[in-house]
Amino acid sequence: MFFEGSEKKLEVVVTLGKGLESLRSLGDEYWSEIVAASQAKILSKMSSASCDAYLLSESSLFVWDDHFTMITCGQTTLVPVVKLFLQSVPLDRVESLIFERKNEYFPHRQTTDFYEDIGHLRQLMPGKAYRFGRAEDHHLFLFHLDRPYSPPKEDVTLEILMYDLQAESARVFSSGQHDSTKICELTSVDKIFSGFQIDDYVFEPCGYSLNALNNEKYYTIHVTPQEASSYVSFETNYDVCQELPQTIQRVIEVFRPGSFDVALFHPERSLPIQVPGFELRSQTSQELKCGYGVTFTHYESPHRPVEGAYEIKEWTSARL
Template identity: 30%
Template sequence: MAVSGFEGFEKRLELQFSSNNDSVIDIGLRELDFKSLEHILHQVQCTVVSALGNKHFDSYVLSESSLFVYPNKIIIKTCGTTQLLKSVQPFIFHAETLNLRLIAIRYTRGSFIFPLAQPHPHTSFHEEVLYLEDNIPKYLCYRKASVIPSKLTSHSWHVFSAGILEFSDDVPYTVEVCMTDLDQTLARNFFRHPNDGKNGDSAGKDMTQITGINRINPNSIICDFAFDPCGYSMNGIDGDRYSTIHVTPEDGFSYASFECDGLYNDDVAEMVKKAVKVFGPGTVSVATTSAARDTCMRIKGVIEQIGMKSRSCMIDEFPAAGTVVFQTFTRKRI
């Protein structure tokens, strides 16, 4: 808990691994036992509250956001004052016990609402980069760290990536949406009624239905959880694809995020539009990593359709991650 309120903005870490043995990579990281995952999460300062999986990957809703475990990839994002980067070395160690080798890493986050409340190594982006440089293998030679600014808003996008090879465009792209100043009426949907007689799972399912989150991607199987007295998280599974939403609804520091991965022919823009409509935010930032330019333009178009004005579009290139396009939108003139 931050001094003035809860930090909604997540820190996100993606680790990719490879093996010379195809039979190893069929199961890969999914062979990690739950006790090992719990130990890593304890170092980060969060726990598992709900879980769901299919033949492609395992999904965990955390007390502070989400974890996805694929055979050759881990995605973990945590909010609040968690120490996400302390998971880097343990994940690498456990992967090595499974004969898996780290080949790429990407760390991203927005601008913290309460930066002074963050513990080491998250006290600044400079400190985070130094920590990453000290805790990843030297052979990840294609490295870059950058802060992508936003014109006219306080939102900035922080990116560190490293890999053994330059980026290849035959992988899914990632869309990360951060929303602040949520509509107060819509945000109230994410508060629980006192003594409602429900647990986190049943209350979460109610919130998913009431808000229309279940309609963002009707093909997804949703694992959701409602916190007490307020807050909400969900992971969606659609084949080998994931989506996730996290909500901190309190007035004064309200925040919601939506994230998904996509392929070129997907209409991810429509999912982004539906997600933004659920929350009615005052400010939206969208970071797309390695998406085609027309995908970014479609996202811009659908967000403008619901009454928001584009304020900024900044582009940066990362040798191990590809192109990052960072767009910001607001409801009112700044």
């Protein structure tokens, strides 16, 4: 079964005032329409004093007063979300806009590629676009609004993008085997950090999503356990810079990937990251004009013996 776990992400910061008191007060119906523009839908909502966290049919949306973060996978597309959002909040109210897109397992099945996406975004705003990582290897595309911005000091985002899960780890997240309670018991995904409230969802026939919220801090996990394209993303705005290797290690141990990427957004500097037990294969660092330092690092397990070829038993003769 084909499912694209690799995600696109949109992060937008706005200036409040002039009739816009809070993005949260735009309401569930507004955000449902925003989500629908990406071809996903809202499954559930959890709120803290500072944030509304929506679990989506394809990943997650977090809305704070003055910014939102939308992460979507599958065949969703975020350029229509930008267009729709700018109809209610004009571009001059946007302080920062960052659009990311991870390299995909099944890129041909996407409705657009990144080059098309940024072609459309450039018609809406001035922007700069980058590729972190080599084109023929793991990489992350990034587009940002070309406008000076000074992120708050504590504005750190950590993304851990995991591939090639060990069969045993993948099996835990295949529905029919375990419900949400059992998954949390077996993996402690609900306790990556302490003091967070949890909203999670077990998908049919397989897959798992989790939103975790502690006032303005979140973490979120999305699991695609399918053997042909196994993928897990972990993301948080919890400031983990003091214990970055430990945090990465903790997440890696839950999912046991064969390889993974780390993207770190830091308002001041890009950090070098070493992860015990894995080889750092490549590292890309860039200071962006929109105020963030971004480091993208690709790791592989060093223990990779000669393998047999993977026999493909799925195909389609449908025109995609």
